[in-house]
Amino acid sequence: MTDDKALTRRSEDFSAWYNEVVLRAELADHSPVRGSMVIRPWGYGIWENMQRALDDMFKETGHENAYFPLLIPMSFIEREKEHVAGFKPELAVVTHAGGKELEEPLVVRPTSETVIYAMYAKWVQSYRDLPILLNQWANVMRWELRTRLFLRTSEFLWQEGHTAHATDEEAQEETLRMLGVYRKFMEDWIAMPVVTGLKSDSEKFAGAVRTYTCEAMMQDRRALQAGTSHHLGQNFSKQFDLTFQTEKGEEEYAWNTSWGVSTRLVGGMVMTHGDDAGIVVPPRLAPAQVVVVPIYRKDDQRAAVVGKAQEIKERLAERGVRTRVDDRDHLNPGAKFYEWERKGVPFRLEIGPRDLEKQQVVLVKRVTAPGEDRKHFLPESQAVEELPSRLQAFQEELLERARAEREAHSHRGVKSIGELNEILESEGGFVYTGWSGDPEVEERVKEETKATLRCIPDADFRSESPPDTCVGGGKARWEVLWARAY
RNA sequence: CGGGGCGUGGCUCAGUCCGGUAGAGCGCUGCGUUCGGGUCGCAGAGGUCCCCGGUUCGAAUCCGGGCGCCCCGACCA
Incomplete structure (x- = not known):
């Protein structure tokens, strides 16, 4: 801090600015436990407004709220192979309770797929029981090594939607519907434009068949993954025996989706609109307008x-x-x-x-x-x-301003890793290139540029003339978006 | 877990090299003053100097050990 009154300027040290502004706008404070935070009334008020808006949108799309427990048997987490591999390192585990060691350790939920689909398995017999469209507002815990207020804390608040469907197509539709809900919410309420698209295999959710994402550009031109929507296929239903009888009397595994956004969105709001005087809360989210x-x-x-x-x-x-x-x-x-x-x-x-x-x-x-x-x-x-x-006009101005900022720092038609790196080293931003689909190319770009493949953008975000060569050489199969990310 | 930095009133820190009565700014309390961009004045409260041990007549300061936090890298909504 330059003095007791002014904030560090964004241009000087964006990261320091963020840390200071979150504290001094009284959004949150550090808790006694490393890596977890207290959300203060001003920050919580913003989150409540987000919750209300999202909850309305979930209800409009046919979802109901429910609540599943915080503690999950370790064996549940271990059931799905990719899932356990993805989450194991960051699990907090309860081994003792009531003064005794537990027979089976309980994990503090890092996400609730396992327990929810185990319950769905109990509730579903016939295709008539489908779809199940539930959402829960909850806290989850992931033991992160490096934490930052709102952006990454060990415990965070979020919503997780979990649905079960009779067909692959229906689940796919649901996955995209909720991605669309997120996009609309982020644009209309947070005034934070996002690029939606599909995650590469290396970036997808542990246990998903496909992950779709909303990627927002922060003022330091890094990407923030603001929300994800997963098509889980039958991966979990097979492990939890979530089956149903079809019209024809055959037994089939249900198709699942899950989708979530978290208090990270508050961090996204801060880094999208804030300036050297403080944060800027879009009118629709402001506890006081x-x-x-x-x-x-x-x-x-x-x-x-x-x-x-x-x-x-x-x-x-x-x-x-x-x-x-x-x-x-x-x-x-x-x-x-x-x-x-x-x-x-x-x-x-x-x-x-x-x-x-x-x-x-x-x-x-x-x-x-x-x-x-x-x-x-x-x-x-x-x-x-x-x-x-x-207020309405201001809300729109904020979105337009953020969109203009993002477009000003989006680079299309980039042909090589060298060129990609040059852009990231100088100006930063979103870089669009062709990609063959080869994971090795993805890995090489990551190593050489520190950028990750944010997504294969949806049609709305693709370049007018799609690239025909892969950034790593050869023929491009998709146009992809690269950025250094939070 | 590797590299760097730091633990001193509520906050930000000086003092540590070179041991000698614990400081500043901000904040806080009271009174007055001021109020169209962080008013000003006076009076005041507030500290086991992270912890434990050692050296010394004497330790915030030197030595040993521990704990905690922050920043930078490997994992991640």
């Missing part, structure tokens, strides 16, 4: 101005705008301005004695475009009337 800062000298002024602030808050509430009045008396207005900017509140409304006389307010948007006026002096009623649409 407007903060009213009263300005006064004397006690009678204070009474009048705070009274007006309260009144405005109520009028905004009638229009669905979440408003907070900062009437703390021991801070002067400047201190409050800095604090709320750091916390990313979309709009600040200043009301002072001069405004009271003129029946006006001063409205300041958290982010102003170059050339745009920062302070708007508006008649009070106009400000109240217009805030809903101004």
Whole structure:
């Protein structure tokens, strides 16, 4: 930190900026246990808004919530071969309880596929019992070696959807449907554009047949995997005997999907929109969308101005705008301005004695475009009337700005690993190349450039003229996206 | 688990080389003042100097051992 007040600038040290801003925006704090975090009210409020929006979308697509237990028998995790290989190193295991060593160790869930499909096996007999479309909001634990607030902590909050279907096609449809839900949520709510696509085999979920992903570009031009949706095929149903009788009376294994997003999204929001003054919370996610800062000298002024602030808050509430009045008396207005900017509140409304006389307010948007006026002096009623649409417009501006930023740092038509590396070493960003599908090429790129294959992008993101040569030489089978990633 | 750094009021740190009564800024409390971008003044509270052992008349400082944290690499939503 340069001093006690200003944040490290992003251009100076993005990583330090992130760490500071998360703490100083009071999103989260380090817990006494290494690698786990406390989510503070401001951060949790953002997460709650994310949860609400996602939950509505899940319900709209026919899902219900349920809850499965935290502890999973070790033998369950070990049942699916790839699954256990993927998760074993990061399991936290309960070996003792009730003062005795347990006969079978219990793992603290790193994800719930095993226990959920074991239960589905009990519940499903016939094709009439399918599909099962459940979601759960839960905490999970993965013992990570290097942790960062929100981006990677040992324990994190997430949702995991788990479905079972009668056919491969139906499961595939579901997998893509939920990927689409994620994309829509990330764009419309977090204002964070993503590239969706298919993961390569080396990057897919341990136990999945196919993994689809949402990849977002952070301001340091690294990729953040923001959400994944897996087609699990019959891998788990076979291990947990999740079978059903078809219409024809034959016994078949069900087809599963799972999909999840986590509190990592809060980190994504921070790194997508934040600036040197603090975080920027998109209006739809902001626990407070407007903060009213009263300005006064004397006690009678204070009474009048705070009274007006309260009144405005109520009028905004009638229009669905979440408003907070900062009437703390021991801070002067400047201190409050800095604090709320750091916390990313979309709009600040200043009301002072001069405004009271003129029946006006001063409205300041958290982010102003170059050339745009920062302070708007508006008649009070106009400000109240217009805030809903101004919030909406700000939400859209944030998405557009982030999209423009991503496009400005996306490189297409790159032909060689050398060229790829040069881009990553200088400017960074998303790099599109051809790929033969050969895992050795993938491995070589990883070693030589530290970039990973983020995905084989969906149609919406492919180049107009797809590359015909593989970045490692030879013929390209797919166009793929590379980036250094979180 | 390898490489580097650090443990001193709530926070950020100085003091450690060269042993001699524990400091600063910010924050906090009270009073006053100020309030349209981090007001200012006065008064105050607050520390087993990470832990254990050793050396010494005397250890935050020197020596030995331990613990913890942060950063950089190998695994990962």
